[in-house]
Amino acid sequence: MARVLTPRAEDFPRWYQDVIAKAQLADNGPVRGTMVIRPTGYAIWERMQAEMDARIKVAGAENAYFPLFIPESYLRREAEHVEGFSPELAVVTHGGGKQLAEPVVVRPTSETVIGEFMAKWVDSYRDLPLLLNQWANVVRWELRPRVFLRTSEFLWQEGHTAHATEADARAYARKILHEVYEDFMVGVLGIPVLVGRKTAGERFAGATNTYTLEGMMGDGKALQLGTSHELGQNFARAFDITYSSATGGVEHAWTTSWGTSTRMLGGLIMCHGDDNGLRVPPRLAPVQAYVMIVKDGEGVGEAAAKLRDALRDAGVRVGLDDRVDTPFGRRAVDAELKGYPVRIEVGPRDLAAGNAVLVRRTDGSKTPVAVPDVVKAVLAALEADQQALYDEALKRRLDRTVTVGTLAEAIEASATGWAKVPWSEVGPAGEKEANGQGVTVRCLISADGTVPDSEDEPELQAILARAY
Amino acid sequence: MARVLTPRAEDFPRWYQDVIAKAQLADNGPVRGTMVIRPTGYAIWERMQAEMDARIKVAGAENAYFPLFIPESYLRREAEHVEGFSPELAVVTHGGGKQLAEPVVVRPTSETVIGEFMAKWVDSYRDLPLLLNQWANVVRWELRPRVFLRTSEFLWQEGHTAHATEADARAYARKILHEVYEDFMVGVLGIPVLVGRKTAGERFAGATNTYTLEGMMGDGKALQLGTSHELGQNFARAFDITYSSATGGVEHAWTTSWGTSTRMLGGLIMCHGDDNGLRVPPRLAPVQAYVMIVKDGEGVGEAAAKLRDALRDAGVRVGLDDRVDTPFGRRAVDAELKGYPVRIEVGPRDLAAGNAVLVRRTDGSKTPVAVPDVVKAVLAALEADQQALYDEALKRRLDRTVTVGTLAEAIEASATGWAKVPWSEVGPAGEKEANGQGVTVRCLISADGTVPDSEDEPELQAILARAY
Structure with missing residues (x-):
């Protein structure tokens, strides 16, 4: 059989591109760096949105929508922010057939425009906290684009909140970090993210503190899957977000922002x-069980439809493939590529024996199951394979993370995985040295593995890795 | 009591702006013509999206996402299309700190870029129909912006489909028109839309036929709430969307597009x-029942929370207002403004008598209801008021639509409502004359009130009106 994908061990980036093309997840757009998210990919994104959105609402934030276009002058109001984003801006100079008096930028992120409206809407301490989120597209011009990972336009949610005190802002940034992001990534995406704190050098432009969630990919590199920022009073000062306190004084608010994007794909x-191909964790999968008619035969269509209905009634997201004029082998390869967690193959021979064949994408196992037992078997497989994917990813992260004592060892270890090294051995100077060799400090964690409150805690550990 | 809103009879456009501001639905954005959709407004939009999206999926279309940025050259490929949209384009000339080799436009609509990918994805007749939809923002520079109605950026869904035959394309454009748009607008929005066919002069730029859904507003003017287009083979030719037919020939596909937007707000x-203020139909409302604690007292908080839980358990979308340190009168005015269909007021005095007060937004009625009967009473009120709002809107449309025999009468009647006049009395020349006086042909309908198959049918009726 002709091979469908470049094997991962041969060329991981090539394999990644192959999966995206062959599973029909996305295409490159016509303008450099943009992407087209195809239905198979978008259905997964919709599931991500639904799961995240529910958690964001439970955390008390409300959805809103702010304009795509931001006056250029807004970005200049926060010095670090404009410095960080200027090189990546797309600028609209003409609108409605005329040159614009002031060019507008296409939002790279919305702290500035949302800050302007927070200032309008916040009057007294009673208006705080103000907890907002938006689902939107943003644009950051990319010189080395790669689909889903670095694209000039991407889709994301960006939360923006204002609080009366620093403590409240910090608590909320951490609530989002753990109760929304970590909960979703571990529980649904099945990725054992490492949660930590960015170094000053890796912070979001304009933040006083950035929390991050880092996942280890199949090649041992790191991918930042989400961030939650304390912005201190930087944007509150730049946009004059003030409130009258209970005691009558006027104070600047404390703000946060936090985001996750199509990069999660x-x-x-x-x-x-x-x-x-792809393997989609069952809790995330838009199609959890895929009923396939192997070929036509006595009662096959009816049996498949019945199984589809029974699975749907049991709360399973189910698809039915009855394209019997396409060779079964080709359809099975396609189902593998798209990563449906469980396939239920229904064909005349097995059906004559009262069986369907349950194929699990996670381990490739194929088991004949008596038709009346299929629903139960599918539910058990979905539950088990959610865990199996997580366990496999966790094992890889543990196996490929080494604890070392020096910066040199850490940089060396980053060739194949992650390195944990005392932050005191690295420091800002060592970080720069590592960066020069393509290695970054992904995050700092406390000695007990928790998220540190500051960069000055004793015994901080740094995680170094190559990253996407 | 100081009046909260300008009365409609005094100044309808002013009243509209007042509602948007006072109900906190939206604000003007900093770049002219853009808007900020605030949480109260956005929650309604999310409900519109959910209801529409479910219907779109039932109709077989799959969601995808195409880039915001489109090469300028794409728009030029379809002559009428570029002519229609050129005056409204926003153009990005700089990206990543450099002038771009080819300027890109911010999508005003996505026929062109989606056409390009349809051409890539469609190979054989087996790939048809290709049924796509996307939820996205689009930009059309507006000289006279008005929030929700005409904004330089707005949110919408745009469906794009390709078919093997003209008949199939037409059937699908009509399926969306009736089974998605009309069903949603009548059944959920509670707007008795008139469904018809646009004249050649009012067609979408590049379409061979445009279907429309027109609603009558409180001042007798018309608002186009959605359109569904047959694009013939115009875009298929411009973007080379071809397929090999069952008999082996190569044919151009037939495409459609269809859209509804935040204009529905x-x-x-x-x-x-x-x-x-606003009155939101119950089936649409993000908050259907709003439990309000009038003031603190023995058992009041507990009773309110219990009612909230009981309503939620009965499937009602429910909110709880326990801000007892804000005067009740102010909170009640706010609830009126935001248009929650039903309020359940819980206070010490009524509660002592075993009652809560049920207030219906539609007719303003206030009825004491025994606490154990509240859920049943709320469900009945929601059902009845969905119908009542529709009936009221339908009565207005019927009362304010006059049937006349000449163009002059039709133009005159358009001062206060809609006019129905034989299309043979108007024609393209009469249409131009009407346009000169601020009156447009909203749509053509058949003599029996159905949607005509062509502009040449005998006894076509034209609906003339002033419009937003």
Whole structure:
């Protein structure tokens, strides 16, 4: 059989591109760096959105929508912010057939425009906290684009909140970090993210502190899957977000922002994919069980439709493939590529024996199951394979993370995985040295593995790795 | 009491702006013509999206996402299309700190870029129909912007499909028109839309036929709430969307496109709003029942929470207002403004008598209801008021539509409502004359009120009106 994908061990980046093309997840757009998200890919994104959005609402934030176009002058108000984003801006100079008096930028992120409206809407401490989120597209011009990972336009959610105190802002940035992002990534995406704190050098432009969630990909590199920022009073000062306090004074608010994007689709592929294609964790999968008619025959169509209905009634997201004029082998390869967690193959021979064949994408196992037992078997497989994918990813992260004592060892270890090294051995100077060799400090964690409160805690550990 | 809103009869456009500001639905954005959709407004849009998206999926279309940026050259490929959209384009000339070799436009609509990918993805007749939809922002520079109705950026869904035959394309454009748009607008939005066919002069730029859904607003003007287009083979030729047919020939596909937008929020306000604010039809409302604690007292908080839980358990979307340190009168005015269909007021005095007060936004009625009967009473009120809002809007449309025999009468009647006049009395020349006086042909309908198959049918009726 002709091979469908470049094997991961041969060329991981090539394999990644192959999966995206062959599983019909996305295409490159006509303008350099942009992408087209095809239905198979977009259905996964919709599931990500639904799961994330529910958690964001439970955390108390409300969805809103702010303009795509931001006056250029807004970005200049926060010095670090404009410095960080200027090189990546797309600028609209003409609108409605005329040159614009002031050019507008296409939002690279919305702290500035949302800050302007927070200032309008916040008056008293009673208006705080103000908890907003938006689902939107943003544009950051990319010189070395790669689909899902670095694209000039991407889709994301960006949360923006204002609080009366620093403590409240910090608590909320951490609530999002753990209760929304970590909960989703571990529980649904099945990625054992490492949660930590960015160094000053890796912070978001304009933040006083950035929390991050880092996943290890199949090749041992790191991917930042989400960030949550404390912005201190930087944007509150730049946009005059003030409130009258309970005691009558006027104070600047404390703000946060936090985001996750279609980049998570890249993480999904690179964390769980194998040489046969994508493997989608069952809780995430738009199609959890895929009923396939192997070929026509007595009662086959009816049996397949019945199984589809029974699975749907049991709460399983189910698809039915009855394209019997396409060779079964080709359809099975396609189902592998798209990573449906469980296939139920229904054909005349097995059916005559009262069986369907349950194929699990995670381990490739094929088991004949008596038709009346299929629903139960599918539910059990979905539950088990969610865990199996997580366990496999966790094992890889543990196996490929080494604890070392010096910066040199850490940089060396980053060739094949992650290195944990005392931050005191690295420091800002060592970080620069590592960066020069293509290695970054992904995050700092406390000695007990938790997220540190500051960069000055004793015994901080740095995680060094190559990253996407 | 100081009046909260300008009365509709005094100044309808001013009333509209007042509602948007006071109900906190939206704000003007900093770049002219853009808008900020605030949480109260966005929650309604999310409900519109959910209801529409479910219907779109039932109709077989799959969601995808195409780039915001389109090469300028794409638009030029279809002559009428570029002519129609050129005056409204926003153009990006700089990206990543450099002038771009080819300027890119911010999508005003996506026929062109989607056409390019349809051509890539469609190979054989087996790949047809190709049924796509996307939820996205689009930009059309507006000289006279008005929030929700005409904004330089707005949110919408745009469907794009390709078919093997003209008949199939037409059937699908009509399926969307009736089974998605009309079904949603009538059944959920509660707007008795008139469904018809646009004249050649009012067609979408590049379409061979445009179907429309027109609503009558509170001032008798028309608002186009959605359109579904047959594009013939225009875009298929421009983008080379071809397929090999079952008999082996190569044919151009037939395409459609169809869209509805945040403009529906404007229609909602102007169709159902009254002098106290918005009235949201129950099936649409993000908050259907709003439990309000009038003031603190023995058992009041517990009773309110219990009612909230009981309503939620009965499938009602419910909110709880326990901000007892804000005067009740102010909170009640706010609830009126935001148009929650039903309020359940819980206070110490009524509670002592075993009652809560059920307030219906539609007719303003206030009825004491025994606490154990509240859920049943709320469900009944929601059902009845969905119908009541529709009936009221339909009565207005019927009362304010006059049947006349000449163009002059039709133009005159358009001062206060809609005019129905034989299309043979108007024709392209009469249409131009009407346009000169601010009156447009909203649509053509058949003598029996159905949607005509062509502009040449005998006894076509034209609906003339002033429009937003």
